[in-house]
Amino acid sequence: MDNLVGTAPKDVLSHGPSKLLLDKYHWHSPDLGIVASYTPKEADVHDHFGIFRGVDQVEAFAQATIVSCGAFLEKKKVGCSYDDLKRIFIPIFIGIGPVSFHSYLEKGDTFVNIGHITFYKFRQMVCDGRIYKVPKGLDIDDYFKDFNDDRLLNYDLSKDFVLVAELSGVTGRAIKNLKKQ
Numbered sequence: 001m002d003n004l005v006g007t008a009p010k011d012v013l014s015h016g017p018s019k020l021l022l023d024k025y026h027w028h029s030p031d032l033g034i035v036a037s038y039t040p041k042e043a044d045v046h047d048h049f050g051i052f053r054g055v056d057q058v059e060a061f062a063q064a065t066i067v068s069c070g071a072f073l074e075k076k077k078v079g080c081s082y083d084d085l086k087r088i089f090i091p092i093f094i095g096i097g098p099v100s101f102h103s104y105l106e107k108g109d110t111f112v113n114i115g116h117i118t119f120y121k122f123r124q125m126v127c128d129g130r131i132y133k134v135p136k137g138l139d140i141d142d143y144f145k146d147f148n149d150d151r152l153l154n155y156d157l158s159k160d161f162v163l164v165a166e167l168s169g170v171t172g173r174a175i176k177n178l179k180k181q
Contacts, residue, residue: 003028004072012071013063014086021060026144030072033116033152035144036064037134045107052105057131057165058096065115065127066172067091074123074174089174097169103133103162110134111164114155123174129167135160
């Protein structure tokens, strides 16, 4: 497989179902970045007035970028399955740079994470990117089918997308899982 499009996020990520904040991969250039979407569910906004919190947006972005892209590249390097990779490594969140929120998300609002890989070495990845609310009724797969590297780098989207957040320096690393080896 050349990229993550068509792969179910649950197959790639080691997060349990209640912590999985990613529905689908729409575009992926393995060495450059990714576009992935999520629609917050009732459990995601419970006790938060129907709002999908900023901390959850950061987690969704991290899952879509540093965890998904890192897993793809490591799987390719090691030459194993995602299940094997989940047994060998645990993804950890290391840090984040500035984050600016411009809007908010509610239950049922679909959003896309657009992440650009700025560093990858020794199972550590750093991504910058943005989160956009998707226009209601848009076929996301169709919209991103002709997306390309330049459009990713320039966040070249229709004005119908609403900028929700800008994230910098989202950093994670895969560490050896000493318990399952």
